[in-house]
Amino acid sequence: xxxxxxxxxxxxxxxxxxAVKVLNVLGESFELETAPVGGAGYAAHGHPLPDGTLAxxxxxxxxxxxxxGDYQYDTLERALRPEQAILGLRKQLGLFGNLxxxxxxxxxxxxxxxxxxxxxxxxxxxxxxxxGDIYFGQPRGVRECPDGPFKGQREGYDTMRYxxxxxxxxxxxAFQAAQKRGKRLTSVDKxxxxxxFQFWKDIVTDVHKEYxxxxxxxxxxxxxxxxxxxxxxxxxxxxxxxxxxDILSDCxxxxxxxxxxxxxxxxxxxxKGLYEPSHGSAPDIAGxxxxxPLATILSAAMxxxxxxxxNEQADRIETAVKSVLAQGLRTADIFEPGTTKVGTxxxxxxVVKALA
Amino acid sequence: xxxxxxxxxxxxxxxxxxAVKVLNVLGESFELETAPVGGAGYAAHGHPLPDGTLAxxxxxxxxxxxxxGDYQYDTLERALRPEQAILGLRKQLGLFGNLxxxxxxxxxxxxxxxxxxxxxxxxxxxxxxxxGDIYFGQPRGVRECPDGPFKGQREGYDTMRYxxxxxxxxxxxAFQAAQKRGKRLTSVDKxxxxxxFQFWKDIVTDVHKEYxxxxxxxxxxxxxxxxxxxxxxxxxxxxxxxxxxDILSDCxxxxxxxxxxxxxxxxxxxxKGLYEPSHGSAPDIAGxxxxxPLATILSAAMxxxxxxxxNEQADRIETAVKSVLAQGLRTADIFEPGTTKVGTxxxxxxVVKALA
Ligand SMILES: [Mg+2]
Ligand SMILES: [Mg+2]
Numbered sequence: 169x170x171x172x173x174x175x176x177x178x179x180x181x182x183x184x185x186x187a188v189k190v191l192n193v194l195g196e197s198f199e200l201e202t203a204p205v206g207g208a209g210y211a212a213h214g215h216p217l218p219d220g221t222l223a224x225x226x227x228x229x230x231x232x233x234x235x236x237g238d239y240q241y242d243t244l245e246r247a248l249r250p251e252q253a254i255l256g257l258r259k260q261l262g263l264f265g266n267l268x269x270x271x272x273x274x275x276x277x278x279x280x281x282x283x284x285x286x287x288x289x290x291x292x293x294x295x296x297x298x299x300g301d302i303y304f305g306q307p308r309g310v311r312e313c314p315d316g317p318f319k320g321q322r323e324g325y326d327t328m329r330y331x332x333x334x335x336x337x338x339x340x341x342a343f344q345a346a347q348k349r350g351k352r353l354t355s356v357d358k359x360x361x362x363x364x365f366q367f368w369k370d371i372v373t374d375v376h377k378e379y380x381x382x383x384x385x386x387x388x389x390x391x392x393x394x395x396x397x398x399x400x401x402x403x404x405x406x407x408x409x410x411x412x413x414d415i416l417s418d419c420x421x422x423x424x425x426x427x428x429x430x431x432x433x434x435x436x437x438x439x440k441g442l443y444e445p446s447h448g449s450a451p452d453i454a455g456x457x458x459x460x461p462l463a464t465i466l467s468a469a470m471x472x473x474x475x476x477x478x479n480e481q482a483d484r485i486e487t488a489v490k491s492v493l494a495q496g497l498r499t500a501d502i503f504e505p506g507t508t509k510v511g512t513x514x515x516x517x518x519v520v521k522a523l524a
Numbered sequence: 525x526x527x528x529x530x531x532x533x534x535x536x537x538x539x540x541x542x543a544v545k546v547l548n549v550l551g552e553s554f555e556l557e558t559a560p561v562g563g564a565g566y567a568a569h570g571h572p573l574p575d576g577t578l579a580x581x582x583x584x585x586x587x588x589x590x591x592x593g594d595y596q597y598d599t600l601e602r603a604l605r606p607e608q609a610i611l612g613l614r615k616q617l618g619l620f621g622n623l624x625x626x627x628x629x630x631x632x633x634x635x636x637x638x639x640x641x642x643x644x645x646x647x648x649x650x651x652x653x654x655x656g657d658i659y660f661g662q663p664r665g666v667r668e669c670p671d672g673p674f675k676g677q678r679e680g681y682d683t684m685r686y687x688x689x690x691x692x693x694x695x696x697x698a699f700q701a702a703q704k705r706g707k708r709l710t711s712v713d714k715x716x717x718x719x720x721f722q723f724w725k726d727i728v729t730d731v732h733k734e735y736x737x738x739x740x741x742x743x744x745x746x747x748x749x750x751x752x753x754x755x756x757x758x759x760x761x762x763x764x765x766x767x768x769x770d771i772l773s774d775c776x777x778x779x780x781x782x783x784x785x786x787x788x789x790x791x792x793x794x795x796k797g798l799y800e801p802s803h804g805s806a807p808d809i810a811g812x813x814x815x816x817p818l819a820t821i822l823s824a825a826m827x828x829x830x831x832x833x834x835n836e837q838a839d840r841i842e843t844a845v846k847s848v849l850a851q852g853l854r855t856a857d858i859f860e861p862g863t864t865k866v867g868t869x870x871x872x873x874x875v876v877k878a879l880a
Binding site for chain 1: 637639642658661664666669671672674677678679680681682683684685686687688689690714717719720721722723724745746749753754755767770771772774775777778779
């Protein structure tokens, strides 16, 4: 079980250090190797994704990624900016399946704009296809409108496309994720008006035959947006395309009110994955020892569940996180009166202690 | 000021009757003419949108529409179903601008799943382009994938398209709506990844020159979905395309928790419009005298504001609705302990009285 550790910039190294501590006390034989990425990659080797870092990521079974980006790299040309590292890794590793949980621990329910009874204990997972759909489909551009009432005018256009194999592989990721959770999958489409998503629905329905233990239902995207607001806890796993997933996963994350708590994963067809917190590198608080390491620690838990199939170890970490929250420990970003404010390292140590 | 009154099916006639009462006491010289539509159109003339009804709607300055659909018509072939009436009217009248307010009166804030301080007093307007975008764009279908890693497989595809004139006319509707409200417009796009919406953004920015009194900003659709959950009251008017508008307007409506209260409008380029409640025909409670007429009454207020430019009369109606809610009057759908349950007719009469 080889894991590439890519801390990155800003608070990345601090929060990754806590997740590494957690991995090291699980009693598993992980092989961890660290390499610079993002601004740190540029500083060390002149590129945000240095060759050695990419080679390490390719050789590893999973990548644990901190965060990239810092003020000093903002003026670099686009191809050298820290953010290119994550795009490059996704492309080079073929990571097409984006897993974004929206979890709200009861202790943090106050941070949500929704009523506690609606969101407290929320635990849903959005599986977003990440490399296809209208965000990448060709042809696209601005042209002379070829037909209809606006013929001859300029028009902007894009192409939504999903091929059968592309839908099948993300459906497999989603059904397998559902098997590891509540065994319910909602496929979100707009089959009533889009050919692409009628096709999507047909293929997902076909893949379902291989997963008889998972209950599948289908929902239109506009209704899904409504249901996320009305009764988000009714969902278990949601699978959808790149664009709908972009919208719904951000909406679902915001339901929790504390994005600093949310992990994420990007998987390939054999469950190799890159795991990272949903939040950014927060250069304004870097080095102060106050960053919240929990999203990164929870990303490590996702790695155990989705790449290494170690559900029990993942559960252990998640239970430990719940336990430190129940003890009243809070980093500054989730602090409320009546709780105990702790730093990055104290929080990491508390999770380690709760694992014992 | 000629108004076509199309009550339709289910609770349509009951709720329309209350809105007509309200229109009749405003002291304006409206010419109202009624015709059957939907199932009632089929029953009377063998078609959900009879020729005479369409002619009346075309000759009128505005259409006040109740709701269509009833169990007995569910087995008709698709072209004869009640729902075809609204699609036919939109098409025949060239109604491309859909106005969907999301309003939450403080008295009804308990119905929302969001915390009262986040949504109480919400009053935003979503302007959705209704006849273009990927929901109608050609070409579309299922074909053999012509290129890329899935070449040769079957793929579903659709075309997103917006022509310059199509964007200009919806932008004008939105800027003019903003002028009648808080003078702030947010154009929602995904210009960072879609050519169509970079083009959309450019055209909306250009149209803005004609409306220097309106403040314009731009927001990505995924962020808009987040902000609707995080701080919906920060918006005034949102304008977007057909698909994004479909998702965001339903999400915004659900923020209020009481869809039975929401009016809507569909406008053409000269502000001729069709006005209708957002809710359906509710055949299960038809004829019982318990339906909520307020969304229909508020639709009549929208008609005064957007077609007839009578902002003060629209304000009068909306103030009257606020007043009956403040008096504690509630139809069954919005009833809570401690308020007074009234029927459809009593509610309509109370609004009329509050207007005096
Ligand atoms: Mg997004
Ligand atoms: Mg909709």
